[in-house]
Structures are given as C-alpha cells and as structure tokens.
Amino acid sequence: MDLALNEEELKRWSDHIPLMWKYTAGIAGERFLQLLKQGTLQASVCKNCNKLFLPPKIFCKDCFAQLNEWRDVSPDDGFIYSFTSLTSGDGRRTVVLVKFDGVEGGLLGFFKPGREEPKIGMKVRAVFKPKQERKGSLSDIQYFEKI
C-alpha cells in the first residue's frame, strides 16, 4: 500500500497559537512607571530588614512584610555593576547593569554612545529622555553617562 509518504502535507503542517496579552503593571509597577515618566527613581523600603528595593516591590522577599514606604534614589548615585557590547544593524551599543549604593536590585540600560569606555565600578548617572518623549517605561532612561 502506498502511504503517500511523498505528500509533504501529510508529514508536517504549520499552525500557530494565536495568543495576545494585556498585562497589568501591578501596584508597585504602576507607581514605578509613573515616577519614571516624571524623571525620578524611588525604591520601596523594608524597615525590618533595613533594605531598599529597586525596581520596587510591594513586599519584602525576606521577611514578607508589606512595603508601603518609598524613598527617592538619586539618578546620580549609580555605578556600573557589569556591562556588555552588542553589535546590531544600528551599530554598537553598550548594555549596562547599574546598581545604586545601599539599594538591592538594579536597572538595565544603555551606556551613553561616544568615546568614553565603560568600566566596572564607574560612577554613572541616569539621563532621562526629554519629558514629552517619556511614556512610563524603563526606556524613559535614555542612557547612563559617566559622572
């Protein structure tokens, strides 16, 4: 019997899973995004553990307290924790993971394009996009630059 093995459509077929999502920013996320839009950074504070979290959370993963207090983190207080370079269609970009003194967590972003080379430990500041270009996203930070 000819099992029609030469007929490609019996061997394999294509389909897709048609899914889309509408995400909620969440209690901490919504506030964090609003602050970014204003060009500011805040961390949530756990008084029990004496810790600040950035990006902020509404709970402490250690002691499990609900966190209601938020504290300003200066965009000028960052330092490069690690970095890497990407080469893509639009040229070379340097990705940095920036941490802030006394704060748990960190922000991912890009290093200011130019002649300056990033170094681990380098003091950096977060430079926000012009106000009218911000949309409430981590990409509202245009880049981090050497201080």
Added chain:
Amino acid sequence: MPRKVCVIGAGMTLFRRRMLETPKELAFEATRMALESAGIERKEVDTVVAGSAPDAFDGVHMKGEYLLDGSGGYARPYSRVFVGGATGVYTPIAAWWHVASGLSDVCLAVAEEKMSPLQPHPQYAFWSIFDHTIERPLGVTLLWIFALEMRRYMHAYNIKEEEIALVSVKNKANALDHPCAQLGAKITVEDVMKSEKMVWPVKRLDVSPTSDGAAAVVLASEEFAKRLTKDPVYVAGCGWNIDSTYWTNRDLSYPQYLENAARMAYKQAGIKNPRKEIDFAEVYDPFDYKELHHMEGLQFAKKGEAPKMTASGMTQRNGEFPINPSGGLLGVGNPIAAAGMMKVCEVYFQLTNQAGKRQVKKEVHTGLAQAWGDLMQYSSVLILRRN
C-alpha cells in the same frame, strides 16, 4: 509510616474578572494572609510549593519561577506543580508529602492564576492542548468536549438540563455569603435555562467565570501544629489519578479516574462509607454538571443519582450533606489553580468555625476538597479532619 500533617492556616484574595495586582502581588497577598492566619512568619517556613495552571494565562513563561518571591519561596527548597485544573488541590497534596516525609516541619502551598491578561479570551489558552495531528485542524475548543461530556452524562442516566441547573442556582446563592466572591447571585432554574446557549447543552449560567486570584494554605507537622492549637486540623487522606491522554477512549458519563483518586484518599483516611463519614465537601464545579459528575465519582451518590440528591435539598448549605458551601467556582469564581485551593481553604475555614455566614449548620469534623483538570482526565482529592 508518613508523619501526621496538619493545616494551620489559610488565606485568599478577592476573585475578580480583572485584578490590578500582578500575579506575584496576588500570590503575596494570599500567602501573607495564610501566614497571618497560622500566626507564623516566613522564617518558620521550611519549604514552599506553588501551583499554577497554564503559563499562557498570566502570559509569563516559567510561571513557577516568576511567582517564587511572592509565594514566599525565596532561598528555600521550592517547586511548582502543575496538573491543569486539578492543580489547586494537588498543590497542598505536594506540600503534604514535604511534611509527611519528614523533610520539613512547615510547608507553604500557594496557588495563583491571573487569567485576564490573555486576549481575546482566556479560553484561547486551550486551543493548543488538543492533539495537533488529529483534532486541532477541526478547531476544537474545550467547550465542545464539555458539551459532549454533559450530553453523554444526561443521556446515560436520563437527566434533564433543569436538574443540572439546580447546582448553579445553589452555588451562586451560597457565594452571596463569600466576601471574596465574584459572581454570587440569586438566580432561578429558569434564568439558567434562558441564558445564552454557548455550546448546547452548555449555557452561560452553567459555566463558572474566568477570574484572577490567589489562595494559600500552610501545612505543618503535628508537633508544630500542637504548639499553636490543642485541636488541629489534620490531613486525613489524599489521592490523585489520571485517565488516558486519548479523551475519545474514555467513559464520558462516569469519571473512573476520580473514583480511583477518591479510593486512594479514603483508604488513607480509613473511610469505608464516604457519604456517612464525610460531613461536607467542596467538589470541583467549573460547570454545574461537573458537581453532579464528581459527587458520583466520589461515591457520594450512585451513578446517575446525584441530581436526585441535589433536588432533595440535601446538598444545600444547611442540608444533611452540604456540597460547595463556599459557593464553588460557579459563584466564587474560577482562577483555575487558585479556585481549587479556595476549596481547600473553605474546608479549613468550615472545620475551624471560621466560615462566618457560610458556616454549615451541623457540626463538622471531616471535609473533602476535590479538583479536576488536565484534558478533563485528572482528579485530586484531599480530606481534612478535626477530632
């Protein structure tokens, strides 16, 4: 011999069509409430088990990893379990073996589901659960096979749609007394019959809503529990079982896999006559006919006789054998894994007299929670008992 295990606390969020919290934040709220209910802190928790159904709902792959911080699992032996809709009752079963084995004294069991992100409707998550070679080209949805199952059940025992609708009427009314409920309502059999036909015989009011929510319980060794109370709630038995992947090969009028799971749990609990030895039950009711189907699988009623039991009023909250005093999935809501866990919470609340307006009239010592899932083939059963 496994160690004796107790439930020492329970908590749950509101169940709503769309919550503002992220899945993690929902998990945190339920977990915090469960810890507060137990009167313990996270530092006393040894292990954590999270349960959540398809990643497609929340729209986060590796949902177990994603939920970890909010579930209290940070820096602990932590895992996620997943058996579809049966996850909510299976999660505390997994927590049970963490404690029964002697591995930990306190294990948290947390279930979360946020279905609202998935567009255009959460049902779309189920398009890809069917066999891609055989059935998917037909565009089969879960509702088709529920309708086929409901129809076969009605045919096998000559059951009328109106008899099935009584379940929806009862559960939605019970949910009016649940502070977390999404769809409590005073409705009639006629309302159910007249509601929109989805896939006949399944009508809008035969079906539970899609929801966002989380629920959690804390399990502990007997020794630990007795430091908190003289009269703890024990895990008396648990069982789980699954039927063939080939759903066309199954008996759609009777859930044999549930009977297997129930017998496993009854054996452990030393229960010979479940109808007499169990005081009330939280039976999985994503559809009204499923409550009846499951009552039969659980051996509460003979095959085809659950509708009679329901019509007699016996399963009302103040009846002789209350079924779903919480309001069930039909009334409280159906955030899949969290819905099953809600049932476990309800059994705990009832046994500890914390069910408020939902407290069943008679004195209760033994309660059962059951959930059902995967491709309508899996059942998990948990029996709690207070002396």
